[in-house]
Amino acid sequence: MDLRRINRKLKKQFGGRVSAALQDGCVVVSGALERWTDVVAACQTAAKKYSRTHVVNDIVCAEAVDAPMRLPAVNDDALEGASPDVLIIGGGISGASIARELTRWKLDILLVEKEPDVAMQASGRNDGEVHPGVDLGKGSLKHKYIRRGNHMFDKVCEDLNVEFRRVGQYVCFQDGWLRPVVYLYCLWRKYHDGIEDTELIGGEELRRREPYLDPGTKFAISNPSTGVVCPYGLTIAYAENAVENGAKVSLNTAVLGMELQDSKIVSVCTNRGTVFPRLVINAAGVFSEEIAKMAGDRFFSIHPRRGTNSILDKKAGAYLHSVASVINVKTQLRAHTKGGGVMRTAHGNLLAGPDAVETFEKENTETRPESIRVVFDKQKKTLTALSERDIITYFTGVRAPTFEEDFIIEQGRRTKNLIHCAGIQSPGLTTAPAVALDVAGMAVGLLSKEQAPEPNPQFNPVRRGVPTLRKMSDGERGALIRENPDYGVIVCRCEEVSKGEILDALRAPICVPTVDGVKKRVRPGMGRCQGGFCSPLVTKIIADFLGVPVSDVRKSSAASVITYGQTKGGEGGSAR
Amino acid sequence: MKETVCIVCPRGCKLRIDESGGDLAVTGNACRRGRDFAVSELKDPRRTICTTVRTAFPEVPVLPVRLSAEIPKARIFDVMREINAVTVESRVGRGDIIIKDVLSLGADVIASSNLLKEIQ
Amino acid sequence: MNENTYDVIVIGGGPAGLAAAVSARDAGAGVLLIEREARLGGILKQCIHDGFGLLRFGEKLSGPEYAEREIDELRKRNIPAKTLTFVTKIEKERGRFRVHAVSRDGVAVYETAALVLATGCRERTAKQVFIHGTRPSGIFTAGTAQHFTNLLGELPAKKCVILGSGDIGLIMARRLTLEGAQVLGVYEAKPTPSGLTRNLHQCLYDYDIPLYLSHTVTRVFGADRLEGVEIAEVDENMRPVEGTGRRVDCDALILSVGLIPENELAEGLGVEIDPKTKGPVCDGQCMTSVDGVFSCGNALHVNDLADYVSENAAAAGKAAAEYRRIGRKPARLNASEEFLYLVPQRLDLNRSNAGTTVYFRSRCDYNNARLVLSVDGKEVFSKRYAFLRPPEMERLELNFDALGLTERSDVRFTLELQGGKERAQ
Structure with a gap:
């Protein structure tokens, strides 16, 4: 770490307004800057890619005053005095998968999530690609976990009853002259970096496999191990299986502070009471830096990066079977993402995106027109048939990278009973199954210092889940309807979802009785009419299930009121 | 001279009502109901619920x-x-x-x- | 013949499906009607406003009254109707159709020689008109808001903005006002209103609800429930003009921004779709490009009156009942660019076209237009229109059999404009 060189560069770029210093094994960058883009640039100057000496951002930025973390409306003492063996903070793919792997031991596990459901942030707002790792070189944690994670998907998804398909990925090139260089790159990745499925294929073969890809494509890097999965579906499945195996998931629960003693967390204060865990796992996504700080263990910084994906009609899904993108060498060498692509999702929609925009706002998931424009301008070069007219919805997620652009998966550096699973961004979904095993192992190792946990003899890795009737043969479907006639009542016409499936989702191990909660689990409202026909029906089913008036049902959060009560107001007289 | 649109049927005729001569003169209507509507609209506008x-x-x-x-x-x-x-x-x-x-x-x-x- | 075999199966129990089933039965066919909802009547169940039936019944009826009269006709004829039954797929086998459907009774397969698709239409959504921002509750299509208000008796808005001046939007502006909600305004991106003129008067002006033309909603605010929308002026290409955005605080955004014919089943059968109507290309018998598959009502093209839907569907039902497999002899009906669309798009010269109803909409507002039908460049029919407006569909009955058409005839509809193109208001 050449601090003098960094400071020279910072001085040249920012005229002495910021500087870097080595403190407790971190590169702390401090000073004051006007613009957030400059803050990011300064920290990137100070950071070394994949280094374990992290940049901590202490720059004061006038522009970048983020809104305070959004807190759940609820305040009670539901968790007061709880003393779990492990407290997992964050119900994204990391937290949920770690919780599930930990249930292999006889442990008291509590997962807290501040949102009204799991998979509400990055884990529910990404494209669901299971990456091959072809863009990763040796030396990073991302690379360490990518192949293991990718290989685990068949088994994990089978156990958790989540649809997963290996569809392959094509990184397309339109400049024929690049072929020898890319060929060498493929060999390097395949043999040096161990991305063993990497191949180079010609344009003709590519078009045989994917006839709608741009006819100008000369060759492509192919990685058949690439898969697609529903990212929130997998997160929910992991969390449900954890609950089935004894873990507790507490939604609408935010960590507000911690009390430390002798470099150990003794208590964690939440809006639902104070918890006294033996071990804490920080899987808090964009807020993992804040959690680290509360735990007295802040040695990295997160710089949020926004990405928007568009979902297109399933009819447009016919244009592509796989994941595809086009590489423009001139503009892409320095970008932190492949620049998005097009893919057919696990549910059969075409998806385009994401873009990548630095932001200081951790929870701002607003969409903007320019995000769609950038992605479509670019991806029309991948897939000529791509059209904005087929868009049915779009959404924004915020990634949680460190300035080193690598994961942080390690025990606390100062705090003893803490494990970080932080800096998780793409390909965090792919690596999650493998990372969860390691983090669970680390946790068991730490807990064993006091008392070694026993294996959980009741652990069942198989989650039954909700049957998906639209995928069944008439015979299977008929048999299920005979058992439960509600499976024969179609509520959502676009996605062919029955009342039975909706009620199953409400009776699942984690009940999220909101319109969005049901939508994420069994898909009513995910189709081309976006709930136009079914949302009143779904609202009514939820109200009847809960035994409350329709106006008590929410879209998602406690304040996301759908209706304001009966049109006819209170009591009136009567006639006839 | 007043102008309105007949709402009796979906045709939506543009009606002109001239009351200058003491008598109401309605033009623009395609049928008798249009005239009746114009007169009522001027004297006693009525609607259903x-x-x-x-x-x-x-x-x-x-x-x-x-x-x-x-x-x-x-x-x-x-x-x-x-x-x-x-x-x-x-x-x-x-x-x-x-x-x-x-x-x-x-x-x-x-x-x-x-x-x-x-x-x- | 087994009990699940019919001459005609009608899919959809709204006004189109009901009229098609009744007329197919009257033409002697064994008919089955399949409806996915619990009750027949389609969208009319929630259209509690009046104005229906003036053409068909000579009376001003509400939507439920109109639908129930049609249902009464169905019941009088003992036509079987499977409700809460959803068609999952249709297979074509040796010229017959096998319709797979699920219901509380399980999965059933019904066989038929002719199919009438009366599947209606759906509403365009917020993101299909590129509204950006957060994802709060409180954004409804007009039909969804209508369902909450009129079927569930629940108020979806207290203070709302309506985007789009389509008829359902205007109707909902009045409806919500009557129920005590405040409607801040109706915003329309086009320079002319999309709904019927009389609805502008009886739904907006009667209640002092302002209409803003050439304005659109570009963005929504609010993390939980909607808190406001950004309204911007749009240019002649309907793109928002930079710097014109202003925030309007409201708790609901109601969208009436267009209807799209539902043709997923039709497309599954390989039916050719007209990009202008978004419905099937059909002939004078309402038969689509696939033999034996008929389309009618709002699935064929979006109508502005239920009465026209019933009329068109009755013709489709009759044609389906009379359907025999004979070869087709198609003649295209061409329409000049002054037409937004014209239905049917072609004729089958092997069948009678003596009383064919042609439906069309003009592309813009036109005053003093002359519609001309010509065959091989020779004028054979004309009609004068004092004004033509895109929201108001026109219909014509024509005897094409008298024109001696052949497959090679150039049959062409044009609009001659004397007054020139005129923008309203």
Whole structure:
């Protein structure tokens, strides 16, 4: 770490307004800057890619005053005095998968999530690609976990009853002259970096496999191990299986502070009471830096990066079977993402995106027109048939990278009973199954210092889940309807979802009785009419299930009121 | 000279009403109903109301109703208040009267659906 | 013949499906009607406003009254109707159709020689008109808001903005006002209103609800429930003009921004779709490009009156009942660019076209237009229109059999404009 060189560069770029210093094994960058883009640039100057000496951002930025973390409306003492063996903070793919792997031991596990459901942030707002790792070189944690994670998907998804398909990925090139260089790159990745499925294929073969890809494509890097999965579906499945195996998931629960003693967390204060865990796992996504700080263990910084994906009609899904993108060498060498692509999702929609925009706002998931424009301008070069007219919805997620652009998966550096699973961004979904095993192992190792946990003899890795009737043969479907006639009542016409499936989702191990909660689990409202026909029906089913008036049902959060009560107001007289 | 649009049928004729000669002269109408509408619109604008009424049946929380005849436009919200104060407790059918001669305006509030007869 | 075999199966129990089933039965066919909802009547169940039936029944009826009259006709004829039954797929086998459907009774397969698709239409959504921002509750299509208000008796808005001046939007502006909600305004991106003129008067002006033309909603605010929308002026290409955005605080955004014919089943059968109507290309018998598959009502093209839907569907039902497999002899009906669309798009010269109803909409507002039908460049029919407006569909009955058409005839509809193109208001 050449601090003098960094400071020279910072001085040249920012005229002495910021500087870097080595403190407790971190590169702390401090000073004051006007613009957030400059803050990011300064920290990137100070950071070394994949280094374990992290940049901590202490720059004061006038522009970048983020809104305070959004807190759940609820305040009670539901968790007061709880003393779990492990407290997992964050119900994204990391937290949920770690919780599930930990249930292999006889442990008291509590997962807290501040949102009204799991998979509400990055884990529910990404494209669901299971990456091959072809863009990763040796030396990073991302690379360490990518192949293991990718290989685990068949088994994990089978156990958790989540649809997963290996569809392959094509990184397309339109400049024929690049072929020898890319060929060498493929060999390097395949043999040096161990991305063993990497191949180079010609344009003709590519078009045989994917006839709608741009006819100008000369060759492509192919990685058949690439898969697609529903990212929130997998997160929910992991969390449900954890609950089935004894873990507790507490939604609408935010960590507000911690009390430390002798470099150990003794208590964690939440809006639902104070918890006294033996071990804490920080899987808090964009807020993992804040959690680290509360735990007295802040040695990295997160710089949020926004990405928007568009979902297109399933009819447009016919244009592509796989994941595809086009590489423009001139503009892409320095970008932190492949620049998005097009893919057919696990549910059969075409998806385009994401873009990548630095932001200081951790929870701002607003969409903007320019995000769609950038992605479509670019991806029309991948897939000529791509059209904005087929868009049915779009959404924004915020990634949680460190300035080193690598994961942080390690025990606390100062705090003893803490494990970080932080800096998780793409390909965090792919690596999650493998990372969860390691983090669970680390946790068991730490807990064993006091008392070694026993294996959980009741652990069942198989989650039954909700049957998906639209995928069944008439015979299977008929048999299920005979058992439960509600499976024969179609509520959502676009996605062919029955009342039975909706009620199953409400009776699942984690009940999220909101319109969005049901939508994420069994898909009513995910189709081309976006709930136009079914949302009143779904609202009514939820109200009847809960035994409350329709106006008590929410879209998602406690304040996301759908209706304001009966049109006819209170009591009136009567006639006839 | 006044201008309005006839709302009697979907055709939407643009009506011009000239009252300068003492007699009302209507032009732009395609049929006699247009003339009648213009005259009424000038002297005593009237409208109907289509709304719902609360019921005592949970499967059918509200029943569609309408007025049997038009009422003065200015009384619409008065009539709405009357309708909103009522709960239907029997299985009335299409055309059945829910409120007779509402506010003595010469119009009945009638059920405009057989919904309550259809439920089990 | 087994019990699940019919001459005609009608899919959809709204006004189109009901009229098609009744007329197919009257033409002697064994008919089955399949409806996915619990009750027949389609969208009319929630259209409690009046104005229906003037053409068909000579009376002003509310939507439920109109639908129930049609249902009464169905019941009089003992036509079987499977409700709460959803068609999952249709297979074509040796010229017959096998319709797979699920219901509480399980999965059933019904066989038929002719199919009438009366599947209606759906509403365009917020993101299909590129509204950006957060994802709060409180954004409804007009039909969804209508369902909450009129069927569930629940108020979806207290203070709302309506985007789009389509008829359902205007109707909902009045409906919500009657139920005590405040409607801040109706915003329309086009320079002319999309709904019927009389609805502008009786739904907006009667209640002092302002209409803003050439304005659109570009963005929504609110993390939980909607808190406001950004309104911007749009240019002649309907793109928002930079710097014109202003925030309007409201708790609901109601969208009436267009209807799209539902043709997923039709497309599954390989039916050719007209990009202008978004419905099937059909002939004078309402038969689509696939033999034995008929389309009618709002699935064929979006109508502005239920009465026209019933009329068109009755013709489709009759044609389906009379359907025999004979070869087709198609003649295209061409329409000049002054037409937004024209239905049917072609004729089958092997069948009678003596009383064919042609439906069309003009592309813009036109005053003093002359519609001309020509065959091989020779004028054979003309009609004068004092004004033509895109929201108001026109219909014509024509005897094409008298024109001696052949497959090679150039049959062409044009609009001659004397007054020139005119923008309203």
